[in-house]
Amino acid sequence: MSPARAILRRAAGLDIFWNLGKDAPARSSVAKVPPTQPGRGSMPKVVQRRAARHGSVSVWTLALLCAALALLAVAPGVQARTTRASKPVHSAKAQKVDTTPADAPVQRFMSLLARKNVSQSQLQKIEDQLEQARKIQPDGLQGAKASFFLARVREELARKSDQKADWSKAAEAFGEYLTKFPKHVLAPDALVRRGTIRLTQLANPEGAQTDFQTVLRDHPRSSRVATARKLSRQAAKALVAPKTPAKPDKPEPAAEPARPRGAGDKALLLDIRPKNHGTASRVVLDLDQSVRFKYQLLESSAGKNEHNRVYVDLLATRLGATIEEDTHLGGGLLKSIRASQRGADTVRVVFDFADLKDYKIQTLDNPFRIVLDAFAGPNFKASAKDQAKDQAKAAEKAPEPVTFAEPSASRKRMAADLVEQLGLSVRTIMIDAGHGGKDPGAQGYGLREKDVNLRMALTLGKTLKSRGFKVIYTRTTDVFLPLEERTALANAKKADLFLSVHCNAHTDPGMSGLETYSLNLARTPDAVRVAARENAVSDRNISDLQMILTDLMLTSKIKESVDLAHGVHRKGLANLRRVWAVSDHGNREAPFYVLMGAKMPSALLEIGYITNKTEAARLNNDAYLRTLSRGIADGVLGYKAQIERFASKR
Template sequence: MLIIRKKGMLCLPLLLLLLLFSATNSYASISRDYNTALNQFRSLVKNSTQARYRSNWKRLEDKFLAIYQANPDGAYAPKVLYYMGRVNEELAKRSYLSSDFQAAVDYYNRCARRFTRHSWSDDALYRLARVQYYNLNQATNARRTLNKLLTTYKTGDKYQEAVALHRKILGSGDKANNASASRPVAKKSTPAVPRRVSSSSSAASKNVSLKGVRFTSSNDYTRVVIDLSGDANYRYKFLNADPSRNLPFRLYIDLEKTLPASSVKDDMKIYDGILRMIRVGKPVPTTSRVVLDFEAVQKYTVFALENPYRVVVDVSAPKGGVQSHPPVDLSKKVAVHKPKKASRTIPPSRKVPDLVEQLGLTVKTVMIDAGHGGKDPGASRNRIREKDYVLKVAKMLGKKLKAKGFNVLYTRSTDVFIPLEERTAKANVQKVDLFVSLHINANKKRNVHGIETYYLNLARSKSARRVAARENAITEKRISDLQFILTDLMLNSKMQESKALAELVQKSMVKTVRARGWKSKSNGVRSAPFYVLMGAKMPSILVELGYCSNATEAKRLRNSSYLNLLADGIANALSTYRRNLKNYAAM
């Protein structure tokens, strides 16, 4: 026994040395990648010829994003977020697109919020205020940003510059305030809320009603939705299981200024999959607490959706329910891997091994989501109700996919209303391989027309933000707040695989209808933050089949032969996607 102990003692320092070497090597790699990207940024800013091309800036943004993904809480994370803002700001100076300036705002905002104690946080706030004031014509927002900088970072190197800009904003906007411009007064900041708070700027002044709690669950996944009558700040905490006290894994969500409705039960025993029980109580008179008990937890995400306001909790469990390590909070953490570029025709060879492993070398089951339904008609113009026509195409597509050997599931097969978050939850619970959401577009400008396909990501254009706002049933002004939340969520989604699938579907649809003489316009593949795609564990896309607000396109959409061709195009693309995976697996 003595010898064994000594060997163990000898092995322990060696193990620690190996771990230290591994961590040091990883840090050195990130440091090297960061310096390379930084030098490329500086070179691109100076090279007026190369700086004209949007693709050069987006490639550089991807490099910084990969560094951030590799260690989202590391020493370089705040610097990377700052330079992702700089990249988009420099791009915007050349593209003159407000969407590029808004992307810069999102990154600066995230840097300042996530890393409040870092020395670059005041730099991020200062540049954020400049973009808001000079480029987005948002003087009020810029002044609020500067108020935060001047209150929080009084010893920062940007303090004097912030004072000067604050004076300029007050001087240009309100001459009466010039006398007090030398000492800008910030609003009293609210106490920091642990973990994540809602995207609302402030909690409702009156008590909000907790209307109910719903769930969709399986043996390794559950989505719980807390329905509220209005906006509410929230905070949450995860508690590990304690077998000695017979306590399971618990996640509780505290909702400020919220009271449970009389119809809400205090205890709901579930025992459905990994979800065991839902309990509702009031730890203090004006706060509602929802406690979720689980059999096992590997990863979890908490985020809010709007109109109506609800808090969504996604939880995944390890296979077999065996808990081998503490769960990961994906609301804060992100997956540790570098993204690869997606091919325009097939999933990229460098990305395919991961994809093949996840999909079991093939694609078997597809879930078709006919958008809207029931009380929600969707877009309605020129004798078209979106909910009716997308259901018609969904059934056409389902028959074609079954003929090609796919298993087909539907989120709805009749005219019923299903909340957006329940659609993706159904796909996750059923463990489908692909998710396709069908929609018909509309625009105030009647000359706008064309087919377009989307995947989940930040909206890169005004048009994409408009479409996302319409499908999410929120205003375009709220998309920026949503994109801030989405930044964490999208890094854990099948973003690249979804983009590859979207490119195949878009190309196939346009090719199929044009081959039969229809002069349909292709609006290409776009990205946007759609509620219906958030949290999907499989490649997922949203297809806009055309614009019913355009009289010519509406006439096409009323033609069953044309709809059949669109369904043919989608079915052929999904078949190609599956075949590409099989071909790779056979290599």
């Protein structure tokens, strides 16, 4: 009991009643207390007698009562103040967080940007602080933050001074950030800012165009894509301007540059990339947006009954300033390219070939491009100079070209394209390790798909070599290779089979197992999902891709690819199941970019789900990869025996 309450109880006479109870003699019955007499301040007689025994209580009682009441009045306020005073201590502890050297100057810089008037000295102070923060933590996310905002501060300083030297300093700061952190989340913004400085302040439209195109190519999902595309068109105009001769008597119209752009603006042909690969050629047309186009096969310019010329008309398109109007390529299959602006709305690109047997055209997205694949006729032979050039450009030493005996007349009449294509056998196999370089593929449990794919490709190649096959690879290191170039390499090297190795992924971490794909129209939602992920396009774009595929199916090795996919899947799964429990998702068909244009049977192998914990551990296990590769090799041998039996029966 608190002292105040004890005093109060004593003052009220409670202790007296308590003592009365203790001092009273023990009796069988309790004596009744006489009722109080009417009147103020009267007390029971027994209390009066007890009070008389202890002395007068009136003065002391009043004094004690007053003291107790005073203590009770003061105590709640003291307790409340004590409680309130203790709260900030706990609050301060709760608010204490770790900070990094770059946080404070970045916050000050962001608050300064909200003001109308910012002094140069304020910006310079923050510049010094960020420079120091970058020295303390040069790497990681904090280093990236310090580097980016240091460049931003210098950009604001240049805007205040409007001096070329300061603009150059800001551009260099963005360059340092981009060199060290090219994949950071703020990289697209840095590219757009540096490109804008180059275009508007440093008279460097070439460098600006490089920055804007990097955003479109490497960061297609960034919020800065629309701005980069718009500025890229402005840079293209700036590149055109110096090359256009002045005509004082007939000045150029100035209305078009000033015209605001809308949804119907023309596309821009940015680049033409040709490659001759022996008896095959590939040309890629890079554009800044998707376009409608038409194409046609023409007779040669010599007037002979030869169709060795193809033209492509790009509708609602303008010719880029860096495009050469006439390009000669030497002694390869593709001899020359001519590009011209036909009127205000159409760009025509004409391709002249030495001996054209067949060609295919397809489109790819992210960024948009048109791909033309051409294949030589039987009379074409690449020049020695052209062959030497191709070998010098090869990323790795390829085996000697496989030569096939000329089929007899009866064989030429065979309906089966398989035997004619393979020369009755399978000798050379190209293995494609999916993704690579800046494209990591799927990721899960510390693994990157591009790394697993490469390990599996090299393991499979070693196994196939031990079975007597010649093996070539699309890549043997961690490099980026566009999808359209992979089958082009297989065609150029005259591979007999093409196998593309990938890992699967799913939002459900419980999903696991093997599946093998061949090129065809997607027939299930899962096939559409996988094709969209591997092609790096949205699901709705798969419908566009399937329309393109219908034009290719007449000459693609659809049936042969299905047989190959069934063989390698069945044998690979059986070999794995000797050791591990593996789910079977079977054989499927889908329109994969990486398989399009292949002149040989091809299959895409999804060797496991990298997003499944158990399967990710297996994919990181060399024993698992070797076991699977032996099964795939058994499947290839079975397919080889199958077509040889088929050929012998004919």
